Amino acid sequence: xxxxxxxxxxxxxxxxxxxxxxxxxxxxxxxxxxxxxxxxxxxxxxxxxxxxxxxxxxxxxxxxxxxxxxxxxxxxxxxxxxxxxxxxxxxxxxxxxxxxxxxxxxxxxxxxxxxxxxxxxxxxxxxxxxxxxxxxxxxxxxxxxxxxxxxxxxxxxxxxxxxxxxxxxxxxxxxxxxxxxxxxxxxxxxxxxxxxxxxxxxxxxxxxxxxxxxxxxxxxxxxxxxxxxxxxxxxxxxxxxxxxxxxxxxxxxxxxxxxxxxxxxxxxxxxxxxxxxxxxxxxxxxxxxxxxxxxxxxxxxxxxxxxxxxxxxxxxxxxxxxxxxxxxxxxxxxxxxxxxxxxxxxxxxxxxxxxxxxxxxxxxxxxxxxxxxxxxxxxxxxxxx
Amino acid sequence: xxxxxxxxxxxxxxxxxxxxxxxxxxxxxxxxxxxxxxxxxxxxxxxxxxxxxxxxxxxxxxxxxxxxxxxxxxxxxxxxxxxxxxxxxxxxxxxxxxxxxxxxxxxxxxxxxxxxxxxxxxxxxxxxxxxxxxxxxxxxxxxxxxxxxxxxxxxxxxxxxxxxxxxxxxx
Ligand SMILES: C[S@@+](CC[C@H](N)C(=O)[O-])C[C@H]1O[C@@H](n2cnc3c(N)ncnc32)[C@H](O)[C@@H]1O
Numbered sequence: 001x002x003x004x005x006x007x008x009x010x011x012x013x014x015x016x017x018x019x020x021x022x023x024x025x026x027x028x029x030x031x032x033x034x035x036x037x038x039x040x041x042x043x044x045x046x047x048x049x050x051x052x053x054x055x056x057x058x059x060x061x062x063x064x065x066x067x068x069x070x071x072x073x074x075x076x077x078x079x080x081x082x083x084x085x086x087x088x089x090x091x092x093x094x095x096x097x098x099x100x101x102x103x104x105x106x107x108x109x110x111x112x113x114x115x116x117x118x119x120x121x122x123x124x125x126x127x128x129x130x131x132x133x134x135x136x137x138x139x140x141x142x143x144x145x146x147x148x149x150x151x152x153x154x155x156x157x158x159x160x161x162x163x164x165x166x167x168x169x170x171x172x173x174x175x176x177x178x179x180x181x182x183x184x185x186x187x188x189x190x191x192x193x194x195x196x197x198x199x200x201x202x203x204x205x206x207x208x209x210x211x212x213x214x215x216x217x218x219x220x221x222x223x224x225x226x227x228x229x230x231x232x233x234x235x236x237x238x239x240x241x242x243x244x245x246x247x248x249x250x251x252x253x254x255x256x257x258x259x260x261x262x263x264x265x266x267x268x269x270x271x272x273x274x275x276x277x278x279x280x281x282x283x284x285x286x287x288x289x290x291x292x293x294x295x296x297x298x299x300x301x302x303x304x305x306x307x308x309x310x311x312x313x314x315x316x317x318x319x320x321x322x323x324x325x326x327x328x329x330x331x332x333x334x335x336x337x338x339x340x341x342x343x344x345x346x347x348x349x350x351x352x353x354x355x356x357x358x359x360x361x362x363x364x365x366x367x368x369x370x371x372x373x374x375x376x377x378x379x380x381x382x383x384x385x
Numbered sequence: 386x387x388x389x390x391x392x393x394x395x396x397x398x399x400x401x402x403x404x405x406x407x408x409x410x411x412x413x414x415x416x417x418x419x420x421x422x423x424x425x426x427x428x429x430x431x432x433x434x435x436x437x438x439x440x441x442x443x444x445x446x447x448x449x450x451x452x453x454x455x456x457x458x459x460x461x462x463x464x465x466x467x468x469x470x471x472x473x474x475x476x477x478x479x480x481x482x483x484x485x486x487x488x489x490x491x492x493x494x495x496x497x498x499x500x501x502x503x504x505x506x507x508x509x510x511x512x513x514x515x516x517x518x519x520x521x522x523x524x525x526x527x528x529x530x531x532x533x534x535x536x537x538x539x540x541x542x543x544x545x546x547x548x549x550x551x552x553x554x555x556x
Contacts, residue, residue: 021449055446061512065512088442090442093530097508209438
């Protein structure tokens with residue numbers, strides 16, 4: 001039985017994580033001690049965080065319910081808020097019983113919006129754009145990936161897999177021995193499963209999960225990928241730690257990220273550059289770092305990876321059909337100018353200028369003598385054996 | 386066929402997925418066996434469910450409660466057998482548990498209790514009761530939170546067979 005209990009005074013949060021299946025309540029002395037101590041010291045609301053609790057037998061649950069009930073009696077003014085997981089199937093159902101103890105207890109499911117563009121991305125209309133995006137990057141990455149250690153027959157995990165197209169490409173090109181693809185957007189996963197079924201692909205496990213607290217065991221995969229996603233989290237180092245954890249010793253983690261301010265085009269370079277510099281600031285406003293690409297090396301070193309390899313490539317209008325490139329930029333304009341800037345409360349004047357840069361990028365992409373680019377940085381590192 | 390109909394059905398088309406038997410004394414020598422067996426079996430039977438990880442977590446939690454129930458209430462010798470089979474969305478766990486009269490009485494009552502309208506209330510009551518834990522609490526939870534259909538059948542010799550039908554993707 002392995003679980004951890006921690007009390008964080010700053011947030012008045014008691015976190016219980018891991019697997020809790022004792023034979024008798026006597027084994028839970030530590031839980032009792034920390035629970036009672038924190039209940040004594042808090043004022044207002046005590047948060048009981050069970051997001052990362054993956055097993056709780058009824059012996060432990062009975063004990064926990066008793067602790068909660070006694071606390072409610074002793075401190076009638078105290079509120080207790082239980083935060084359950086949306087990923088662990090039984091969690092919300094099981095903990096909802098605690099709300100029966102007292103009206104002061106509330107039970108909620110942790111399933112916050114992960115980033116501001118999320119609902120736009122999950123909107124069905126956006127899906128073709130994501131596919132186009134992956135089609136454009138794949139031309140480069142299929143050659144890059146082997147340089148970072150991907151070989152046929154490996155156990156591979158793609159974390160934050162989106163609509164799962166990258167996983168399907170990996171499946172076809174690199175015939176992994178196991179392939180699991182994880183995302184926290186159910187509509188994207190549903191789409192991914194449907195596409196896989198349509199193409200008769202049976203070997204991909206599409207799994208609902210939270211990248212910052214994966215239910216996967218340690219040391220499972222030879223190759224772990226996470227593309228265009230560290231840049232959407234406010235604490236990318238937490239995700240990277242999870243990728244490191246599930247990677248086998250000697251295996252490699254591969255990440256790709258952007259530095260949007262370096263998107264470029266000719267003609268109309270200046271307007272394009274202005275807009276993408278503003279894109280970076282806009283993301284920063286929402287605590288996301290679309291400039292993360294070149295910082296990958298530092299992040300990987302700080303996480304403990306060795307033999308770090310890094311390179312960059314540029315998706316351009318010359319790679320394939322320039323209209324594909326234009327479609328992607330149009331979709332970005334819709335999300336960034338149409339949604340995120342509006343949400344930040346930007347003026348009409350700003351949004352107009354902001355939109356112009358995207359239109360100029362499209363102009364450059366479709367111009368017979370034009371050139372338009374979208375740079376991407378990939379990095380990989382080995383987990384020490 | 387719906388999950389509900391499959392559960393009611395005697396089980397002609399249940400395909401075996403997993404089977405094991407071990408001596409009750411060996412099983413009952415270490416509490417950690419419950420969790421270990423539950424986790425191992427769950428991994429084996431979950432890989433072709435839509436969301437294998439989520440499914441394995443639910444399945445192992447359910448099986449763990451069954452095994453813990455058997456562990457708490459075990460008697461003497463004989464073999465404990467665990468058999469898992471599948472019919473579409475329904476997974477059936479069968480535990481064959483060596484029994485004496487007292488133990489048979491416990492299982493019979495525990496299963497009878499599940500047929501009332503107030504199972505949900507009973508589970509909450511057992512959970513919030515002071516003092517010692519109701520040894521049937523795991524079965525109550527399965528009936529309430531996992532929508533399991535539980536039944537008891539006579540086994541060979543001095544044994545009972547505890548059958549749990551689970552439609553975890555729908556629960
Ligand atoms: C910018 S998209 C990248 C998707 C895909 N890798 C690609 O390259 O097209 C970021 C993805 O991260 C997912 N995501 C956001 N928060 C997550 C979390 N906590 N756990 C797992 N996935 C998450 C989103 O649902 C989205 O699919």
